[in-house]
Amino acid sequence: MKQNLTLEAALEIVLEQAKPLEEVEQLPLTAAYGGVLGADLLSKVSHPDTDDTAVDGYACRAADSQGAGVGNPVRLKVVGQSPAGKPFAGGIGPGEAVQVFTGAPLPKGADAVIRVEDTLREGDFVWLMKPASSTDIRHKGDDLVMGQVYLRKGDFLTPGRVGLAAAMGYDRLPVIRRPRVGVLATGDEVVEPGRPLPYGGVYNSNSYSVAGLVEEAGAEAVLLPKLADDVERLRLQLQQTGPLDLLVTTGGVSMGEYDIVRQLLEREGEILFWKVRIQPGGPLLFATWNGLPLMGLPGNPVSAMVTFLLFGRPFIFKRLGRNDPPYHRLQALAESAFEANPTRQAYRRAILRWEGGGFRAVSTGNQSSAVLRSMAVGNALVVLEAGRSARVGDVVEVIPFPGSAGCWR
Incomplete structure (x- = not known):
């Protein structure tokens, strides 16, 4: 068992266990949002499929409109109309124009368009107050060319990408099956929300914050019943759990008498590493149990969320084969001091905002790993190397939370 690893070394071990999924589901467009594309998609059509107009106005021959101006308008005979979906069947000859509407195919013989406001x-004639031009003509294939690949395997399906797939002619998409991630909170003191809280008890926030992070990363969270500190009950729970791609536990991974997750894995599993040189989240454990990858997060609420973001999210991204990175790092100006840990890489909660042409970060306040409200108020982590604190005015490295400014999706 490896111990006290750097984040980079520990993450490498985690990703070795994250084998990309091969199962692909054919989903209708409305069910594909937030999924990951399971195959390259080539366009079934060209768009536009012919030269068309980008504005409402009149199509004509550019040569017939030369010299037109407010003081010298040019008159053309209007020989027809071309709305979108009902193209003008004839052609345009010298001195003629066709009224066109946005998206309408350009009539035969026309090579220029003038906007209606000009x-x-x-009656049957139109006066041009300026020369017509080709600027407002969208040429065939400007957006899509039939047979070209525009979406690739591993692309995260945003609304824009789903819309593009629809424009390419697809009504169903090949989507990678979402990984199933079990979420299990442990601890005698842990009580489900809504029940009376006994003396010394704490409500189970970890299951719900971690499950939300699982879902946000693109996996399916399987919320398992909270478990007391009993090794035999933990074994039974694991045996009864259905098929999972990853099991995430919170609590029970440190060195105490009641740290049941570590105890069970020492006896029956394979602990790949235990403890990482980061703060918060140092007691992180990663193992396999009967072939199932198991990520043991610390019990403190902030530690659980931070370690999942740094390790669980990359695991899910790799299983899904996503093309985008699980998180980004950017630079921000520190507007408050951030204190380093003398021996471990530190992740401090911060409020990140864009102002004056750059990102700025201010501390959420108390950085204790038990202060969960810092993860609700904050939207980023400031990364500090061991022993290197940040003063006001320093440039710091920042990891934004999912969905926040400069987000990593």
């Missing part, structure tokens, strides 16, 4: 209609 014209004056008079």
